Amino acid sequence: MSDTTTVRINNKAVDENHFDAIVIGSGISGGWAAKELTEKGLKVLMLERGFDIRHKTDYAETNKNPWEYPHRGGRTQQMIKDYPVLKRDYPLNEVNLKWWASDKDCPYTETKRFDWFRGYHVGGRSLMWGRQSYRWSDFDFEANAKDGFGVDWPIRYKDIAPWYDHVEKFAGISGNKDGIPQLPDGQFQRPMPLNCVEEDVAAKIKTHFDGKRLLTIGRVANITEPLPGRDLCQYRNKCANGCPFGGYFSTQSSTLPAAQATGNLTLRINSIVTKLVYDKNTKKVTGVEVLDAETNKTYVYTSKIVFLNASALNSTWILMNSATDVWAGGLGSSSGELGHNLMDHHFRVGASGTVEGFDDKYYYGRRPTGFYIPRWQNLFGDKRNFLRGYGYQGAASRQGWSREIAELNIGTDLKEALSEPGPWTIGMTGFGETLPYHENKISLDPTKKDKWGLPVLAIDAEIKENEKKMRPDMMNEAIAMLEAAGVKNVKGVDRDYALGMGIHEMGTARMGKDPKTSVLNAHNQVWDALNVFVTDGACMASTACVNPSLTYMALTARAADFAVGELKKGNL
Numbered sequence: 001m002s003d004t005t006t007v008r009i010n011n012k013a014v015d016e017n018h019f020d021a022i023v024i025g026s027g028i029s030g031g032w033a034a035k036e037l038t039e040k041g042l043k044v045l046m047l048e049r050g051f052d053i054r055h056k057t058d059y060a061e062t063n064k065n066p067w068e069y070p071h072r073g074g075r076t077q078q079m080i081k082d083y084p085v086l087k088r089d090y091p092l093n094e095v096n097l098k099w100w101a102s103d104k105d106c107p108y109t110e111t112k113r114f115d116w117f118r119g120y121h122v123g124g125r126s127l128m129w130g131r132q133s134y135r136w137s138d139f140d141f142e143a144n145a146k147d148g149f150g151v152d153w154p155i156r157y158k159d160i161a162p163w164y165d166h167v168e169k170f171a172g173i174s175g176n177k178d179g180i181p182q183l184p185d186g187q188f189q190r191p192m193p194l195n196c197v198e199e200d201v202a203a204k205i206k207t208h209f210d211g212k213r214l215l216t217i218g219r220v221a222n223i224t225e226p227l228p229g230r231d232l233c234q235y236r237n238k239c240a241n242g243c244p245f246g247g248y249f250s251t252q253s254s255t256l257p258a259a260q261a262t263g264n265l266t267l268r269i270n271s272i273v274t275k276l277v278y279d280k281n282t283k284k285v286t287g288v289e290v291l292d293a294e295t296n297k298t299y300v301y302t303s304k305i306v307f308l309n310a311s312a313l314n315s316t317w318i319l320m321n322s323a324t325d326v327w328a329g330g331l332g333s334s335s336g337e338l339g340h341n342l343m344d345h346h347f348r349v350g351a352s353g354t355v356e357g358f359d360d361k362y363y364y365g366r367r368p369t370g371f372y373i374p375r376w377q378n379l380f381g382d383k384r385n386f387l388r389g390y391g392y393q394g395a396a397s398r399q400g401w402s403r404e405i406a407e408l409n410i411g412t413d414l415k416e417a418l419s420e421p422g423p424w425t426i427g428m429t430g431f432g433e434t435l436p437y438h439e440n441k442i443s444l445d446p447t448k449k450d451k452w453g454l455p456v457l458a459i460d461a462e463i464k465e466n467e468k469k470m471r472p473d474m475m476n477e478a479i480a481m482l483e484a485a486g487v488k489n490v491k492g493v494d495r496d497y498a499l500g501m502g503i504h505e506m507g508t509a510r511m512g513k514d515p516k517t518s519v520l521n522a523h524n525q526v527w528d529a530l531n532v533f534v535t536d537g538a539c540m541a542s543t544a545c546v547n548p549s550l551t552y553m554a555l556t557a558r559a560a561d562f563a564v565g566e567l568k569k570g571n572l
Helices: 028-039 075-083 143-147 157-171 196-209 251-261 312-320 410-416 465-485 550-570
Strands: 019-024 044-047 265-268 271-279 286-293 299-310 349-356 371-374 388-398 424-432 441-449 455-460 488-494 531-533
Touching: 019 028, 028 299, 028 550, 044 299, 075 196, 075 455, 143 312, 143 465, 157 251, 157 265, 196 349, 196 388, 196 424, 196 465, 196 550, 251 265, 251 312, 286 531, 299 312, 299 550, 312 441, 349 388, 349 465, 371 455, 388 488, 410 465, 441 488, 465 488, 531 550
Parallel strands: 019 044, 019 299, 044 265, 299 531
Antiparallel strands: 271 286, 286 299, 349 424, 349 488, 371 388, 388 424, 441 455
16 A cells, blocks of 8 residues: 555554445545445445545635635636636636646546536535535436336335435435425425515516416525534535535535544545456456556555445446456446436526615525526426426525626725615526437547546537427526516526536436346446446436435435445345
8 A cells, every 4th residue: 555644544544455345436425425334334445536635624715705816716817728628617716726627637538518527536526516405206217217218217206215314314404395296305404595585586486377386495405403513504605615614515524524433434545446356257346446646556455345436427437447358348338328328407598687676675694505496397287399397596686896887986986886785686597407318428538548547538428409499498487487576677598508517417327227228226236246336426317407416315325225234145
């Protein structure tokens, strides 16, 4: 093993190379795998390809103000040159740039444009995620079977509902119980309030559409009631810099401390898993091969089971790079589906406007969530010219000091203007379901290597006719709802969008009922090696239209429980 600074178990160096379980990745699903497996008594090695970020002490930017940054938190021409992918959207800024993977060190090939925004460090994107947390319903789990796109999910809501309960109570999800079947209620903490304009718009939408459309507060993994070791959300709007209060769920604030408390966890950083080691005779994986990112030395760790949680595309990359002497396409490729059915949520289309009559009203703090309007399309008798549907995320707020003031640009008049909040505005953007198309795929590029000489992914995916039909509807319905609520100057928008921008990459190692058409079974086991479990976004057979991370958590906890049970029975 390399120098002990790259390994810690409750801050103590270790030198074992065999474990009961190996967890690859330390993000949302990897953190949950480590927590569940260690709490059930397994000795677990967690492998993280990137650097360490320790809770509280390593959140260097968490208390900085905009004026403390050389460019006020913005981007420079040099940054734009150095990060050709990150520059396409908000991740390119000087506030938390080091938490996003380097475009130079970790390139990939775009057959068609795909914006891949990654975080290679302990906690992964659990430190930077949007924290919107919604359950799927049977409308989602049954959709593939009903309209014939993709393969039928091997589970239904009843199979995962207890695990939603389990993860919600630990993670801390604040939200309102709305009692609608397409968005099941959960184990929520006290909801954050809608502001006065949002309440008014919500009431008018409900009346105008006869109660068939709902505007509710977004369900979010920011806590409003204390949890062990965590304090309440402080409404600071600095979540993407790490929260020293533990106000939102992350690996660092929640699952990692729980796993470490058991004494059963070993965390090894700077550890790039290059392949799973497969035994042809037992048809099981015996361990993993690791490349030390700092020394370029190779190590092998062995275990009884492996949880693959490197994030959707990286988990599939590892499978593709494994057991190639048995399957040319890699471990899990016997169905012909490994690498296929890449999905994301398409968004950046909606509407906004101004609201009159509330100039004497304001709101408290910087709330870490907005409102949510759940899907109603193609449900309850509604029919559209496309399959599936979309929901909206949005917010109402008052323009602050940065609003444009054409005439009042100097002196006392300017100071007085900036001391008053601007007019109320409200806006919303739709998040639409992308269908699982076989031809949307990833593969290993045989001609291009990364910093460590490893093959990179080639990504060939795009939205298709169904999504293109959905987008005008997303904009037009947003306009209609805002106008029905009395919003003024309503304007629709359909901004530039490419797959990946939602940062909800899903698919490429989907679950299913049949090993001939899927990579994983109902318990997230790889059909070709049943002691390997994939529970991150790679496992998804469809996307629904809600944010997926809560479902990753529930699937991971469920699979861990099953895995330990199978180990005890001697089946693994």
